Amino acid sequence: MPGAKSVTVIGGGLAGISAACALADAGCRVQLLERRPYLGGRASSYEHPGTGEVIDNCQHVLIGCCTALIDLYRRLDATDSIRWYDRFTFLAPGTKPTVIAPGSLPAPFHSSLSFLRAPAFSIADKLAIASGLSMFLRGLPPDTPEDFAHWLRRHGQTRRAIDRFWKPVLVSALNEDLDRISVHYAAKVFRESFLLSPQAGRMGIPAVPLSQLYGRAIDYLRARNSEVCLRTSITGIAPTGSGWLVSSSDRSFTSDAVILALSFEAMAALLPAMPHNAASEELAAHLAQFEHSPITGIHLWFDREITTLDHAVLLDTTIQWMFNKSRLQPAHRGSEASYLELVVSASKSLVSVSRQQIVDLAMRELTWFFPAVASASLLKSAVVKEVRATYSIRPELDRIRPSPASPWPGIFLAGDWTATGWPATMEGAARSGYDAAEALSRSLGDPRHFTIPELPPTGLMRLFSAS
Ligand SMILES: Cc1cc2nc3c(=O)[nH]c(=O)nc-3n(C[C@H](O)[C@H](O)[C@H](O)COP(=O)(O)OP(=O)(O)OC[C@H]3O[C@@H](n4cnc5c(N)ncnc54)[C@H](O)[C@@H]3O)c2cc1C
Known part of the structure; x- marks a missing residue:
């Protein structure tokens, strides 16, 4: 990139990681700032305090047409960490x-x-x-x-x-x-x-915990003259004349340009600490129209194998998916015991239900499909309610999803809620990061493409799509 510009990327979720990696690879000096002690944002793993196990905040899957996300895995040399199922x-x-x-x-x-x-x-x-x-x-x-x-x-x-x-x-x-x-x-x-x-x-499932997968970005960025600052919560952004000053409680960062790669609610929370103008007022009004939908993950550890299936869709029940983590992640293999994760999407009815009641419900429903549950001992369990999991992709929401251009010159927007043509997914986030990187490069006179084309139709779909 001409003049090797400096860029601050705020938010170490998939959007921020994608933008940071693309720009660092193009020769920018990037500072990636993340509030939490790990990367991945809403797609991350951590040691669960109640069980001592490293769990994903929820099982994440992708499909074969997630081309930007797959490109990010290629960059991070992580394609081998995804197992594909058709x-x-x-x-x-x-x-x-x-x-x-x-x-x-x-x-x-x-x-x-x-x-x-x-x-x-x-x-x-x-x-x-x-x-x-x-x-x-x-x-x-x-x-x-x-x-x-x-x-x-x-x-x-x-x-x-x-x-x-x-x-x-x-x-x-x-x-x-x-x-x-x-x-x-x-x-x-x-x-x-x-x-x-x-x-x-086809469906892709990570074979390693999510923060391990996305944590690869730290080495990737450091190897490209860039920096990752974890536990860094940004509290304000102000112009310096030639660029921007980004502040956390104990440190400041200056750069020529900034990418805000936040969730919609974190973006709304930061807005009052940014320069005010008519466009920022309009952005605030649009952000207020996004709504959340929850996802609940139920993690169960049994003393024996429950099923030889790697995963299954469960019909006519509250639980919607079963993921057999003992088979999906090598780290959980190798013993008689087994670890299942059950997922309930749009789980509004579970938000106010106690964790024990959710485990009881899951155990009851599981026996309908897997008789081994009835004679197995449940060794431990965890219920993770992600109340702000994703925004609802309501009709005509696209009217208010913004492009990477922001109300401020030199600042660009990313995040799964921006106008990517994708819903709230890892692909939408990765795509938004590449879109923001591309918009930033163009503003600096570099016409480089980061955006990845979608998969073309095959077979007779080529004829249908052309007609
Ligand atoms: C339970 C659950 C299950 C899901 N399942 C799937 C799935 O199967 N497949 C799929 O494709 N998608 C799934 N998703 C959606 C997917 O995780 C998100 O769409 C995607 O990860 C969003 O990435 P992002 O970078 O846009 O936002 P985020 O991941 O929210 O990243 C924003 C980052 O900004 C940081 N931040 C916020 N404020 C500040 C601040 N002031 N200073 C510094 N940092 C800050 C946050 O800590 C966060 O790391 C799921 C989401 C959840 C929650």
Whole structure:
């Protein structure tokens, strides 16, 4: 980059890490400042005080079309830390397992044979689902005031198709109830997971704790003349004349440019400590319109193996996903005991329920799927309620999601809530970091591209997408 500029990146989540790594690689001197003692933000791991175990704040998964995130793993030399799966097991009490997996047919029909055999659905359900998915073959519908629950009713979906297909996939992917989800973003999930290509729809699961995965950024940045300051909470930002002065309680940082890579609520909290202008007032008004949705993770350690499945979608229950961490993370393998993590997305109904009641509920529901639970001893448990997990991707929220340009010259915005075309995900955050890095470079006269193209359609999807 011309003149090797200095950049302060505030926030060490996926957005800040991506921006910092891209800019350091391009020759900038970067200071990455993070309030917590580790990197990763909402995708991190820590030693749980009650159990002494290192746990992820919640199981995080990606899909094959998360191209910016996969590019970040490439930069961090972490691609080997992701295990990929293209078989999805759906379990319903009293029904044989449904396995959805790609076969030999070209996209968008690659999973149709397994879908035709799926015991979880009747013929009427399958016809309804196929007809609903066909609406997304040519592309994504525009973001209108309609919510996805309304769209499903308008397109004649059966009760079981909604309860066992549309809802479990979408609530897990977008962490919101169907009547609060934009049709545009719902369509994006289904088009990319089920239609675009087998590669786009496969699921990636980190094989190491999240802070270990994203902590690799520390060495990456230090090797590129840059600095990472943990336990550094920023309290104010002021202009210096030629750049910006960023202050924490015990230290100040100066730089030519700044990237604010915060969650929407942290951005709103910092705004009063930044220069005030008409655009910052508008940003504050927009930030006030974002809303949170919670996710609950239930961690259970048993004295024996409960299942040989690595993961499964659980239907007709409160628990939505089972992740068998003993099989997914090598660090948890090698003993008779086993460690499962259960995830409940959009878990509003659990927020005020006690942790013990949540564990009891999980144990009851698990026995419906895995009889071994009934005779196993539960050694320890942890319940992590992330009340501010993600923002709700409501209809027309895109109208107020900002671009990287901020109300202040030389300051750029990143974070999963900015206008990336993606919902609140690790990919949205990584993409926002690259977008902010690119906007910053351009402002310095460097036309370099950091943004990563989306995956192209394959098979017959090329024809549908072109028509
Ligand atoms: C429980 C849960 C489950 C999820 N599951 C998935 C999943 O399976 N797949 C997926 O793709 N996404 C998932 N997500 C969403 C994903 O984690 C987020 O979208 C993404 O991590 C957001 O990254 P970010 O960098 O935009 O924001 P954040 O991760 O919030 O990063 C912002 C950082 O700024 C720091 N900060 C805040 N204020 C200050 C300050 N004043 N000074 C310095 N630092 C500050 C914070 O500590 C934080 O580290 C999940 C999220 C949660 C919470």
